[in-house]
Amino acid sequence: MDCQDDICNETHISLNIAFSGDIEVECPPDKNIVGQSGWALLHTMAAHYPDKPSEECKKIHQKFIQSFSRVYPCKSCASHFRYMMKNQPPELENREKLSIWMCNMHNEVNKMLMKPVFSCDMQSLDERWRKAEPPCNSFID
């Protein structure tokens, strides 16, 4: 991908942490960290979207997704997201439709980047983005 933004420099630093001698340094996020965080927000938002949203709720989410596709800091990614949304506008009728739409959008990017595609059924999506099943529901005291 031809991306000139600072954010598109992939650093290979996991979790944005580097070391200066023994001192842990928090680094600015690169494209991968922003991507993982961006998708986490979008999928989690869809996973918690109502089954019967009001018209107001649909409008707010529509505006948020449109705005997200304008302010996302990797400009070429944002432009690609807007292009995909022109062909497949957000499906805001209910939680299931929005979750599956978001999954399909993400899979389009996965395919372009030659990453594995994710199963866009509600069970897989809820397990990943909403319900904490074992071992994800074991908390530290």
Ligand SMILES: Cc1cc2nc3c(=O)[nH]c(=O)nc-3n(C[C@H](O)[C@H](O)[C@H](O)COP(=O)(O)OP(=O)(O)OC[C@H]3O[C@@H](n4cnc5c(N)ncnc54)[C@H](O)[C@@H]3O)c2cc1C
């Ligand atoms: C809106 C948007 C557009 C982007 N466009 C581009 C682009 O044009 N070019 C580019 O190089 N990068 C783009 N990115 C970044 C890219 O998608 C990845 O986030 C980045 O490459 C890091 O990938 P990753 O393998 O760590 O996992 P990610 O792709 O970030 O996925 C994070 C986690 O989401 C889950 N997941 C994967 N696929 C799905 C799915 N279909 N549905 C639900 N959950 C899923 C998996 O558990 C995965 O571990 C974009 C990010 C966003 C948020």
